[in-house]
Amino acid sequence: MAMERQDIEVFLALAEELHFARTAERLRLTPAAVSQSLKRVERRVGAPLFTRTTRRVDLTPLGRQFHADLEPAYAQVQAAIARAVSTAHGLSGNLRLGYMSAAVTSPLLALVDSFRAQTPDISVSIQETTLADLYGPLRRAEVDLCVLPLPVAEPDLTTGPTLLSEAALLAVPTTHRLARLTSITPADLGDEPFLFAQNLPQYWIGHHLPATASSARTTRLAGFQEVLAYVASGHGVAVVGDQTSRLYPRPGLTCVPLEATARFDYALTWRTDAIPPLASAFLTHATT
Incomplete structure (x- = not known):
């Protein structure tokens, strides 16, 4: 029997x-x-x-x-x-994953480990992308999937499951008047200039600006590290994710919770007209 x-x-x-x-x-x-x-x-x-x-x-x-x-x-x-x-099911070869944001690595690698356990004949490579070249690696076909900060309102790109959601903070100089507050409301901001990385779409910036700061002065810098350096030097303030305090601390920089502002969400994203079977299987795995 x-x-x-x-x-x-x-x-x-x-x-x-x-x-x-x-x-x-x-x-x-x-x-x-x-x-x-x-x-x-x-x-x-x-x-x-x-x-x-x-x-x-x-x-x-x-x-x-x-x-x-x-x-x-x-x-x-x-x-x-x-x-x-x-x-x-054609699940062989190498899956190329990109991610923008160090905080995403933990949930992403957990998914990679469980996916590889189910599909042992595949390999997975990951690479970090930059805020200043947000969509470039996908459009140049350097990666099959990329974890990107929302919103992604690009006609050639599609977003899927969210892997990380974090609160918005305002990065300010430690000596700034706002650094003494336990939380910041849009009414507290005044006419502070806002700093962002270059090449970010205007809709992305508008989504993350507090409502009362929609007409605020904005300055574009080379990348995220440059934004933090300029904030610490007193050249403006920046809306950042909660991970900044943990992963990117630096002297002279204080991050304060920012009320009534959109959260930072990071979702798997792919080229709408080109998703390989292995990437599609990974998406299904991430969803379930």
Whole structure:
């Protein structure tokens, strides 16, 4: 009599958890279903695989031997199935991912790790892009997907799932009057000049400017680091994401929460007319 796949999975999970309720929760089964599955396995083997009391569950010596033999064999079968599915769907080769913003790396790499576990025959390369060349790597086909700050209102680009959302802060010189506030409202801003990286679309700047600052003076600089340097030197203020305080601290720069201002959202983005099968599969994985 063959052993069903679910029964194998129940045995392996229970051997790790040594707890019926946790095993049931992990496999999305009822505890009764776990018990019934284990009984089928033990009938097939012909001897108990676990000792069970009201306080604990342990593997028997036979159970430990069976687990040691079965676990690597089952992992090999699963890997073979995953490779076959990947090949059948054209999921091979290299996936090129871009990202703009250091804070995105944690959720992005977590997705990459789980995606590679499901598609073991692919490779993934990632590269950091710049705020001053926001859409260039995608349009030059240097990357297949790129995590970009929203909004992206470009007719040749499409956005998908959001990987990171963070509050807006106002970066100001530490000696500035606004640095003493615990939070800043649009009414507090006055006629402060705003600094942005060059080549950003006007709609992107308008989206991130506080409502009362829509007609404010704006200055464009080479990139994000230059923006922070100019702020610290007293040349203006900048709307930045919450990550700035953690990842880009510098002397003379203070970041204060900014009220009634759009959050910074980062979403997977691709060329509308060109998305490879591997990139499409990654999008599906990120969504689910």
